[in-house]
Amino acid sequence: MIKLFKKIFSTSFVNVSSIFGSLFINYILANVFGPAGVGIVNISNKTLNIFSVFSQTGLRSVILRDNSGNKDNSISDSFRASVVVNGLISLFLTISIICIIHFYGSLIYEESNGIFEAVTITILALFPIVISQLLSSFFAAKKNPIFATFIDQTGVVILTSLILMALWYNDKSKLTIDLILYVYLGCRVLVLLFSISAFRYKNFKLSPLLISTKYIKESSHLFVNTFMGVLNANMDIFIITYFLPIEQVGVYAIASRLGTFLGFIEKVIMTVSGPEIVKIYKSSEINELSKYIGNLRKLLCLIAIIAFFIYFHFGKEILIFFGKDFVIGYDILLILSFATLIRLSAGPNGLLLTMTKFDRLKKNISIFSFFLLLILSFPLTGIYGLYGAALAKLCTVFCENGLQIYYSKKNILNKINGT
Secondary structure, eight states, X not given: OHHHHHHHHHHHHHHHHXXXXXXXXXXXXXXXXXXXXXXXXXXXXXXXXXXXXXXXXXXXXXXXXXXXXXXXTOOOHHHHHHHHHHHHHHHHHHHXXXXXXXXXXXXXXXXXXXXXXHHHHHHTTHHHHHHHHHHHHHHHHTTOHHHHHIXXXXXXXXXXXXXXXXXXXXHGGGOXXXXXXXXXXXXXXXXXXHHHHHOOOTTOOOSSOOOOXXXXXXXXXHHHHHHHHHHHHHHXXXXXXXXXXXXXXXXXXXXXXXXXXXXXXXXXXXXXXXXXXXXXHHSTXXXXXXHHHXXXXXXXXXXXHXXXXXXXXXXXXXXXXXXXXXXXXXXXXXXXXXXXXXXXXXXXXXXXXXXXXXXXXXXXXXXXXXXXXXXXXXXXXXXXXXXXXXXXXXXXXXXXXXXXXHHHIIIIIHHHTTO
């Protein structure tokens, strides 16, 4: 377990640089363009997140599971298939979305040209991000979590923040939202090229390519599960955009970014612990799994409690760093950070269900959570604005994690303990 914690902390250290880089990017947006600029960029990023998961069709989790515990030079067929299939899907979606925006965007949003321009630029990063994330899952399975994290997100954020820092220092008056998004796009391409050059598995061949129905069936539940998870994480922004001005979206986006600050810990846990959970579950030492999950839960809970108290006492000071217009998001920050506290304290039960092939059960929980979020968000946001959106998020997180705890204990941990 000590070895595991060392991996988690070393990988987290890499992620921390990404987090501060992301906060710096939001700081530039907030100070130069105000809440409206933050709102526009966050809507475009949320759109990219949704379509990137849609393009992966659930095979990213299959790659992590199939390549874990194999020999270093062994590459699963699921990885070969995903590079071609998901790459083609992402290209098709990129072209389709740009065409739809170009021909019909102005008819749907007469006064939202800035949003559509931002989405058009951001969606060009769909193919690079999909291939990079597939490679990231493969390297995570091969127990190289730091490099996997770097090519997934960290490298892009660090490069983008450094370039923007130079542009900011040179002449911040020349910064535009489009320029910032083009910088992000260029950095995403550079990281993809770097990850491809680092891929030194000589037995990797794209052809002959056999797309087995096994992977289609196996990934279908994982796709729905992951896609619903992303919708749950991003849908509140779109609902707020429907009810409230773009400036309110920006305030909520900053509060949400800070409130889910420790979300990177969950990514680290998945990157580091996913292969280990598969290994323990498959081995004769599966009785260690309950202890393994329990230790992760304690670690996550401790970190989340510390973060919540920091926001409780210094939240307003942190928000004013982005500008005085964002201080009104203090209560939203507390609600969303409390939701993060609940999620992290519950432990990695969703990952446990996925890695132990209870992905159909996880899928059903995700679908339930998505519809619960919709049912709560529309009336609460319409009546109470940002407070309603945050409360809907909190209730959904509480119910989703409660169900994951119940079913992981019922189907996995209690059986392991012999109860």
